[in-house]
Amino acid sequence: MTSEPTKVAIIGGGCSAMATAFDLTRPELEGQYQVTIFQQGFRLGGKGASGRGPGDRIEEHGLHIFMGFYENAFRLIRECYRELDRPSTSRFSDWDDVFKPDRLTGVKDDHHDGTASHWLTWFPPGAGTPGDPDAPPRMFSASEYMARGFQLLEATLLSARRDEVLDAKEENPEGLSPSSTPIEQVSRIFRLGQLGSIAVAVEAVHAARLIAESPTLISFPVLAKVVDMLSEFVNRRVHALVSRDTEMKRLFELIDLTLTAMRGSLQDGLISHPDGFDAISDLDWREWLKKHGATELTLNSSFLDTLYNIAFSYEQGDLRRPNAGAGEALRCAVRAFLTYRGSFFYKMQTGMGDAVFAPFYEVLRRRGVRFEFFHRLRNLQLSTALSSQTPSIEEMHFDVQARCKDGHDYLPLVDVDGIPCWPSEPLWDQLLDGRESKDKGVDFESHWDATTVENLRLKVGEDFDAVVLAVGLGEVPFVAGELLERFPHWKRMTEKVKTVATKAFQVWVSEDIEALGWRDDSVNLTGIPGPYETWADMTHLIAHESFPKEPKSLAYFCSSLITPDELPAQDDFEYKASYEAAIVVDSQRYLNENIGTVWPNAVDENGFRWALLVDPDGEEYQDPESSLRSQYIRVNLNPTDRYVLFTAGSSKHRISPLDYDVSNMTVAGDWTDAGLNVGCVEAAMMSGRVAAHAISTYPALEDIPGFDHP
Template sequence: MAEQRVKKVAIIGGGCAAVAAAFELTRPERNGEFEVTIYQLGWRLGGKGASGRDAETGRIEEHGLHLWMGFYENAFRLMRDCYRELDRPEGSPIRTWRDAFKPDNFVGVTERRGADQWDNWAAYFPPAAGAPGDPLTGRNPFSVKGYLARCALLLRTLISSVQDSYPGSVEPGARDELAFALQTLVASAAGSARGDQKEFAAKTLKYGQLAASALVLEALGAVRWAVESTAPAAGETLVALLEKLSAVARRQLETLVAKNDELRRVWEIADVVLAIMRGIIRDRLLFTSQGFEAIDEYDWREWLRRHGASEASLDSGFIRGSYDLLFAYEDGDIGKPRLAAGQALRGAMRMFFTYRGALFWKMQAGMGDIVFAPIYEVLRRRGVTFEFFHKLENLALSPDGSHVAGLDMSVQAKTRGGKPYEPLVDVKGLPCWPSRPLHDQVINGAALKKAGWNPEAHWEDHSVARKTLQVGEDFDFVVLGVGLGAVADVCGELIAAEPAWQTMVQEVKSVATQAFQVWLNKPVEELGWDLPPINISGYVEPFDTWADMQQLIRLEDWKTDPKAIAYFCSVLSDADIESSDDKTDAAKRTSRHVRDSAIRFLDRDVAHFWPKAVNADGFRWELLETGNKSRSAKSGKARFETQFWTANINPTDRYVLSLPGSLKHRISPLDDRFDNLTIAGDWTDCGHQAGCVEAAVMSGLLAATALSDYPRLSDIIGYDHP
């Protein structure tokens, strides 16, 4: 039998999905079946997850905040396999995946209490058994029935715990259960009155009232539903009466909770959980073959509202936080929160009910350092070729439209002497990506540096050569792993040939994001923050999310270490993106807009988190750590120029939205309309339809399956999730 020839794969892009596909296709057990080349725009891997190190301070500069969740089974499995194969020597920084990721059990939300009043609330989620990426033992937990069951138990626990016992007195042995998380949640709501027995008695009474009121409402809802679904015409009078009674009961309940924050928080959670349970049953999500997709036409809040959640609960920190977490604002307009209900429900169930180890896991350096540098090193060892500074300009179809015949590339720079570009730099012993190209390796590098050349910018058209890769010669298969924003630009022929692609680029939308990072010379505790180190969302725009990143201090390379690092991020409205024929100038003006918003935020809004960082004149700019050299000369607001901010307006940097009604238009990496092409990215139909690392990795695995029938679909954790 003739020996099969090696299959050449061109992977376009170097984000999570693309490198996951490369990792799968080149696993040693495949015996070199695939010869993979990664073509990467600019100087570094990572896509939206790329980060870089500042040359002077070694500080980490990210596109935004990246948190890994405890249910990212596929992504953690990839990283664990990667670190094991990397096998860094003893004594190396970030030697194992356990060094790379640390559990974080706190999640915070801010709550609006009036026009300009906000409260912080930190909830603790106890460690759960195992760690993400461990083999699943026993029956797969991702079933609607399982979720419904846990919702019911959670609700019962919530109501009974507040009714029957003081939240602080948790039963021995109960600490390991999710129930404990709830009790702790309630306990954290109970706040300062823990030791006050009189206060405790009063609270218990109020909780009893709360539970009774809630259950009356629930009974009303259930009766109304029963009437409507069984005898709609005959029951009209009764329904009208029930409406009135509901209104009375709800007013009573709202009066009760309006006077007491802790009751309000408990009620809001119970209310949302009840709505989810009602919705799952009434919409028959238990039995439908579509799983949660059956409700993806609805917005998350709209669906919860349909199933009886109150307006107050829908505006609660947890619900607002779910939108913030996914940048779920159409066109970046905070007045247009839109999130497909099915995906939101899937995300919430997986996040709260299937996490392992911890709810969140925090990377212990930049995402580039933790994820993409190790993957780069492993892939190189396996023989993967990296072609940096390659920008795909057109994906050419064959005359009969059946396959990709050519890849037209612009070469952005060539290396001196034709040597391979060596992209990593050493920061305190850790291989890292620099935040700028390593100009000394490229021809004409000094001039490019002086001109401020940014080969990642969409509007940057500097090109030193063009090349066309031919099918059958340069590649057999293509993995299109670019960001969604680039698809319309480079896939014109595919879009013209296939209506599904046309619909996809029209209906699947993305949003620009903005972020800034500050390094402080005082710990946040000294600035008035009195909760644990936290990731907190739901706050006022334009920067609704803050993450305390103090764990990074030891990995950066300052002459004098800062005492705190804070990341802020949010969506960036399309209306705030400057446009002009001069794209470079427009980008600069947008960047200045983000800078000004950040300064305004520090001056006006950050006092909510750090009251002592602000005086009568606004933010105390001297708190900003500036670095070693010329930066320290700045004073006042100008000192902010020494910090880092970014407007993520490159089409490929835009965050992919999960808009209601749009998810059905995504295309799967398994789709074989073009017989030598697959796609990879968190914009594809990959099973978990959200913009996140896990979705991207799942998509990369599916792309590998598309080319080789491996991994098996059943091995991709959560692909067949309801």
């Protein structure tokens, strides 16, 4: 035993790395771990990185919306803000200044007559707020799920009509309906009349919910029978109505989907299965629903498409190849719909880098964590142990991309109106030969930019003791070749767990969304005609930017991008440029041809009104290309930037942070097997916490909400 702290090297600076570093440096561990974070390029964040560009505009990696079930993410972020202790006068003094409830979401809904509309849903608030320290195990109990499921179904039935949802929202912004008692709620349905003939279904759902909430011994075979009969009833009684009535169609799809998931879970015995929902992970989500009797209407519904869209669940980014593991999808849907607290969605009031990674950077630095920016890992060198022995990481080889002047540490943040923020470019003036690098167009974050000023070899026992590999999955083959060679399951993991490239597009517009023709409130909408299927209104961010001529609305669009799985060689400098050029053309076409489906007034007989776009420097353009290039367009092609999929049959090939392949190393990231196994902030944070447990046995696995879950 020694009193010297264990030196932990974390490779990568995304969500999982922040979580590992935060847990390992908690005061209660009394400095047992001395953490250094090695980061390629100039900023933290990984797929959550953002930067401030011209006009202080926020430039994101993509669209990031937090969900109300992100218990681990919110718990750490809230603790971080508490420790950050910003003055109360700061705009973002606490987490709830930064994360605001956002309950309205929607999908584009296609009708049988070829028309389309938008189905917007207003989710009722859940008790508490995400990350509350009292997250109890009961959140994941079967009885609680059943009760919450019926409650949400009932609420959705009540919100079937868009007009009524809006009325309810005006009357009571905090909740779906001003009526609080079941009697009032059901009476309201009756008055509305639309649901008159399926009042029985409403009542049955309501009664089932009451039963599920009651402290009696619930028999799942009996509950399965009830759900079966409800489904049968709904199919018979309601199906006839849906061809005539859009609202009924939506209700039918939702009810059918919910009841099918319940029925499937009960029929497949997932509640008591030793593998939980993993038992169905080899099936595609849609395939599993079909197996359990979901109707064609539901299987082809916009609602179901949404579940694929939000996770970019398309092989090679091709919308014709949807693929999402049923177990992971079910787990994520259950967590998302049945365990959210506070709001279903939370939107950040600034860039994700500024909301999440700048606070973590500041707090971790205060705790003594060292940050080594401009360090690109080239190789993890394994010990030459016998094949029967567990090897260790002997050396780490880095390319140092840049050095600071006078040997100073790189200080990565800039002040924007009193808030520490990440810039969109390196702070060149801090770097040796920084101006020259800028003029040469050096891109430290690009996989295809090999700029190196020094090769660095770090040795175990001298420079580090433990390693946490927290790079993006796409990067693993490039930095862990020896592990892939030594361990077949590592190689298999990199082959079976797929990633997808994504694209993002941000536009600042001189008219508000109402003037553009959008008829509803601020929204997150998916399913609109591509090449960007998802639109989120982010107008609230304009107040935190400083354009000379202030825009009236701000829209983020995103989608997966069709690319082959195999990456071109690192000297293929044309690869990225060709996609970037193509995406500009795509974006131009999108605005000309498809934006009218949500913003009908943004187009005229000539296509998109290009003068609507606001330049961050106040320039005015009339030609499409100049206008478009004044906006922010991004393609995420770098291996570490690619989004991690959870295709059917892939989950079992993931490597867990708890696996013991290397004696002094663990892994972290949303590509690992760490409980949730889908590509999102929560999965990454969970994985980071599990990695901290692997290093230190802290936190206890039982204290990582959602880790133990079917």
